Each structure stands twice: as structure tokens, then as C-alpha cells.
Amino acid sequence: MKNSKILLILFLISFSFIAKGQVSYEPDETLIYKTTPQTTLKLHVFKPEKHKKKDKRPVVVFFFGGGWSGGSPKQFYQQARYFSERGIVAISAEYRVFKKHNTTPFDCVRDAKSAIRWVRVHASELGIDPDRVIASGGSAGGHLAACTGVIEGNEEVGEELKVSSVPNAMLLFNPVIDTTEKGYGLKKVGEARKTEISPCSHVREGIVPTLIFHGTADKTVPFENVQRFTKLMNEVGNSCELIAYEGEGHGFFNGSFFRKKNTDVIFNSTMEKAMEFFKELKFIYK
Known part of the structure; x- marks a missing residue:
């Protein structure tokens, strides 16, 4: 019995040392940003080491994929930790989805805009720079x-609209960018409203700098959609870069934390290119 206790203590000590050497993909804090009739919505916050409220760090806000029907903030935990380790506050946001809350893509857009606005309103508490907010997400x-940066209106009733819900940059992973018959989501948004929250239909001068990662073999969101969006953006003088991953399908960017069978080769590639994008925009904390 005594030997068993000793072995257990040694195991726990060993495990604690191992754990210290591993990266934690769990958020450092969760904060409620919105209360809806269906649920409360939280931000899963990843902080740089020794982060203080007086800091004015850039912040990236991620939105998970799942066809507006399901999904989990965990999809972007690995990306969030990657950026937090490099001095950027990173947040993976919850939003309402059809399977849990019987909501529509229009509700999802309002939640996303609420998240960006809440982060900006609470910049001093979060230790972030309200003028260096990056909106990101997959599918x-x-x-x-993309809607936070492109679509005007569709704001949540009762919020402080004097505070902008528009980010200062966008980092998009195989995004749904056209909700008409040419893209993805027509059945979910409806024929009568097919262009209402379709970013391709709302490109204009003055949209924030954008970087897009997309697989050329994507069978869910056609590669043509992001090619067209990029062309439209650049034609009116906006900065939009598309980085194509040849032969890759939908969700190619997920790292090994979220997709256990994946290696981190492509994950690391997208993260390195994202950091280059942030550096060009001076969205790096010094």
C-alpha cells in the first residue's frame, strides 16, 4: 500500500513536469459578451504571457465554421494560442447556430458584429488596441x-452603434463569400435574401485589408468565389490577397489539435503567412 502511494506521487510529479513543457490549448479566460433569448454567448480569450490591462495589443477574433448550423470555438484554439504566444490577444467567439438555437445566418452575422463591437468597447479591460482589431474565421x-468588414447594417438592436463593429483587418480561411446560387448557403438564406449578406455583392471602396487562404479543390465553397471577391476588392482599390493551396479541399487549414489526423505543416504555413500580413499592417505588439 505504501509503495503504491509513493508510485502515485512520483507519477503526479512527473506528469506535472511534462505538462509544464506542453502548450495549453485551453483559453485563459471566458467572458460573456452577449445575452440573447436563446443563450448567453462567450468569448474564449487567449492572452500573451505577462499580459497587462495597460497593454494596447492587437487582437484577433475568430469565428468557427459549421454551415451556421453547428461547430465549436475549439476549432480555432490552436490558432489562438499560436498568436497569443507571439504577443497578440486572441479570442475564439461563440455565436448562435441553427442546431442548438434554431437561428438563421442573419442572426449569426448580428452576433459576429456584436462580438467585434464588445471587444472594442472593452478594449481597456482586455488590454487591446481598439484600432487594431482583426476579424477571422473559417468557412x-x-x-x-467577412460580413463584419463588408456588410453594412444588420446590427443588433439596442447596442451602442456609435462604436463600430467593423474590424481593422480580415483574415479569412476558406470563407463563404457568395451566398447566391454561385456559392454556398442559398437554401439557408433564402432566394429573396440571397445577396443581403453575400460579401461578393457588397464590395465597395474602403473595405479593410484582407488576407484569404483557400484550397483550389474546395468542393464546399468554390475557389472561384474567392478569386472573384479578390478581383472585385482590388478593382476598387482595396487591399486583398488570396493565397491558394493547390489541391487542398475544405477545412484544409485545421491543425492537429482540432483535426487529430492532420499534421501541422499547412497550419504552420498559414500562421507564418498571417504573421507576415500582421507585420505589414503594423499589427504586432512591441
Whole structure:
């Protein structure tokens, strides 16, 4: 019995040392940013080491994918930790989805705009710079991030609209960018409203700098959609870069934390290119 206790203590000590050497993909804090009739919505916050409220760090807000029907903030935990380790506050946001809350893509867009606005309103508490807010996400979450930067209106009733819900940059992973018959989501937004929250239909001068990652073999969100969006953006003088991953399909960017069978080769590639994008914008904390 005595030997068993000793072995248990040694195991726990060993485990604690191992754990200290591993990266934690759990958020450092969760904060409620919105209360809706269906649920309360939280931000899963990842902080740089020794982060203080007086800091004015850049912040990136991620929205998970799942066709506006499901999904989890965990999808972007690995990306969030990557950026937090490099001095950027990173947040993976919850939003309402159809399977849990019987909501529509229009509700999702309002939630995304609420998240960006809340982060900006609470900049001093979060230790972030309200003028260096990056919206990001994948697939339907990439659509939400794009909508915060492109779609005017569709704001949540009762919020402080004097504070902008428009980010200062967008980082998009295989985003839904056209909700008409040419893209993805027509059945979910409806024929009568097919262009209302379709970023391709709302490109204009003055949209924030954008970087897009997309697989050329994506069978869910056609590669043509992001090619067209990029062309439209650049034609009116906006800065938009598309980085194509040849032969890759939908969700190619997920790291090994969220997709256990994935290696981190492509994950690391997208993260390195994202950091280059941030540096060009001076969205790096010094």
C-alpha cells in the first residue's frame, strides 16, 4: 500500500513536469459578451504571457465554421494560442447556430458584429488596441468575419452603434463569400435574401485589408468565389490577397489539435503567412 502511494506521487510529479513543457490549448479566460433569448454567448480569450490591462495589443477574433448550423470555438484554439504566444490577444467567439438555437445566418452575422463591437468597447479591460482589431474565421465563420468588414447594417438592436463593429483587418480561411446560387448557403438564406449578406455583392471602396487562404479543390465553397471577391476588392482599390493551396479541399487549414489526423505543416504555413500580413499592417505588439 505504501509503495503504491509513493508510485502515485512520483507519477503526479512527473506528469506535472511534462505538462509544464506542453502548450495549453485551453483559453485563459471566458467572458460573456452577449445575452440573447436563446443563450448567453462567450468569448474564449487567449492572452500573451505577462499580459497587462495597460497593454494596447492587437487582437484577433475568430469565428468557427459549421454551415451556421453547428461547430465549436475549439476549432480555432490552436490558432489562438499560436498568436497569443507571439504577443497578440486572441479570442475564439461563440455565436448562435441553427442546431442548438434554431437561428438563421442573419442572426449569426448580428452576433459576429456584436462580438467585434464588445471587444472594442472593452478594449481597456482586455488590454487591446481598439484600432487594431482583426476579424477571422473559417468557412461559415469566415463568412461572419467577412460580413463584419463588408456588410453594412444588420446590427443588433439596442447596442451602442456609435462604436463600430467593423474590424481593422480580415483574415479569412476558406470563407463563404457568395451566398447566391454561385456559392454556398442559398437554401439557408433564402432566394429573396440571397445577396443581403453575400460579401461578393457588397464590395465597395474602403473595405479593410484582407488576407484569404483557400484550397483550389474546395468542393464546399468554390475557389472561384474567392478569386472573384479578390478581383472585385482590388478593382476598387482595396487591399486583398488570396493565397491558394493547390489541391487542398475544405477545412484544409485545421491543425492537429482540432483535426487529430492532420499534421501541422499547412497550419504552420498559414500562421507564418498571417504573421507576415500582421507585420505589414503594423499589427504586432512591441
